[in-house]
Amino acid sequence: MAFGTNIRSVGLAFAGGAVGSVLRALVGDAFDSLTTLIVVNLLGAAFLGWVNGSALGPKQRFASAQSKVFWGAGFAGGFTTMSGLALATVMLSMFATPVLAVGYVAAQFVLGLGAYLLAYRLSRGAWPNA
Amino acid sequence: MLNSLTTPGFWLTLAGIALFGGLGSALRLVISGWHGKLPWGILSGNVIASLLVGFAFTGQGFWTGLLATGFAGGLSTFSSWAAQTVHFMSQNNRVQGYLNFVLNLVLPACAVVAGMYLGSSLLK
Numbered sequence: 001m002a003f004g005t006n007i008r009s010v011g012l013a014f015a016g017g018a019v020g021s022v023l024r025a026l027v028g029d030a031f032d033s034l035t036t037l038i039v040v041n042l043l044g045a046a047f048l049g050w051v052n053g054s055a056l057g058p059k060q061r062f063a064s065a066q067s068k069v070f071w072g073a074g075f076a077g078g079f080t081t082m083s084g085l086a087l088a089t090v091m092l093s094m095f096a097t098p099v100l101a102v103g104y105v106a107a108q109f110v111l112g113l114g115a116y117l118l119a120y121r122l123s124r125g126a127w128p129n130a
Numbered sequence: 131m132l133n134s135l136t137t138p139g140f141w142l143t144l145a146g147i148a149l150f151g152g153l154g155s156a157l158r159l160v161i162s163g164w165h166g167k168l169p170w171g172i173l174s175g176n177v178i179a180s181l182l183v184g185f186a187f188t189g190q191g192f193w194t195g196l197l198a199t200g201f202a203g204g205l206s207t208f209s210s211w212a213a214q215t216v217h218f219m220s221q222n223n224r225v226q227g228y229l230n231f232v233l234n235l236v237l238p239a240c241a242v243v244a245g246m247y248l249g250s251s252l253l254k
Contacts, residue, residue, distance in 0.1 A: 005163055010156045017155020017204045018148035025147045025199055041208040048209040049216075069159065073210070078155045080208035083179035083198075086238035087187065090246075105235060116212040 009069045016074015020044075024079050037085050038108060044080035045112040048072055049119030057124045143192075147200040154179070154204025162210070168230055169214045172207060173237065179206035180238035184245020189253050206238070 028036040051071050054061040062071055085105060092101035157175070164171035179202035186198040211234050218227035 005160050010159060013159035014152035014156040017158075018152035020155070021151020021200055021204050022144055022148050024151075024203060025144065028199070044209040045212040048213055052213060072213075073159050073162065074155050076209040077158060077207040078151050078204045081179075081203045082176040082206040082208050082211060082234065082238055083183040083202045083242075084206075085208065086176075086180040086242045087183045087198075089239045090184070090242045105239075109231060109235060112208060112212045113216055116209070117216050120216070 009065070012066055012070040013074040013077075016070040016076075017078030020075040020078025020080075024081065033084075034088060034104070037081070037088055038111075041080045041085065041108060041112055042115045044076045046115040046119040047079070048076040049116035050123045051076065053120035053123035139192075143195075146192075146196045147203075150196045150200025151204035154201040154206075158205050158207060168226060168233070169210075172210050172214065173230075173233055176206045176211070176234060177237050177241045179203070180241035181245040181248075184242035184247075185249040185253075186245075187242075188246055188249030 024036075024040050027040055030036075031039060051062045051068065055063040055068065062068060085108060089101045089105045092104055158172070161171040161175055162169070164174070182202040182205075183198045186194040186202070211230070215227050215230045218224070218230060
């Protein structure tokens with residue numbers, strides 16, 4: 001997934017990332033940390049799968065480089081967080097048990113891959129009348 | 131970090147998160163071009179962001195919150211990691227897929243611990 005890094009692309013990533021980050025903070029205000037991470041990372045992974053799959057679908061939505069940068073690298077990237085997940089892993093291993101920490105992050109990794117793949121496949125083949 | 135729609139700092143905090151999150155995301159786009167056998171740019175962004183989160187965790191206040199929630203959150207990404215890992219697996223590049231899985235599982239967590247150590251040494 002290589003994007004051109006011209007000024008326009010950087011600006012689009014900035015704008016999408018700003019929106020995604022604010023939305024992540026708002027979700028974080030509504031839920032506890034562990035629930036927030038599950039919500040943002042699984043929804044964000046599914047959203048990126050939907051964007052990438054749609055670009056290859058019959059209607060080729062999000063197919064332009066600008067759409068991919070804004071919605072994919074920007075919005076989905078800003079909405080999801082690996083650093084928050086890493087902090088939660090360390091906190092769980094310190095204040096709960098290492099087994100729980102590894103189980104939490106590994107489950108989120110596997111579910112995240114599944115969410116991406118499911119959305120990708122659905123969007124790639126499910127645009128007949130849209 | 132956010133409190134309530136009615137508190138004076140709410141909109142300022144949101145604006146700060148937007149600014150710092152946008153900057154982190156823009157930086158991630160730039161470094162994502164570093165892509166060899168593995169997506170090293172994205173992995174580096176995740177590790178650096180985790181280091182910053184660990185560092186910020188040892189401090190208190192508005193700016194450390196913006197650094198963690200805004201900049202580090204924007205710099206790191208779970209969705210691109212998922213896309214790349216699925217891509218490796220679907221291309222039958224299983225070794226790269228497993229490596230991308232394991233490295234993003236282990237290195238960011240180690241970076242958080244390193245950041246906490248740095249923060250507790252430098253901020254106190």
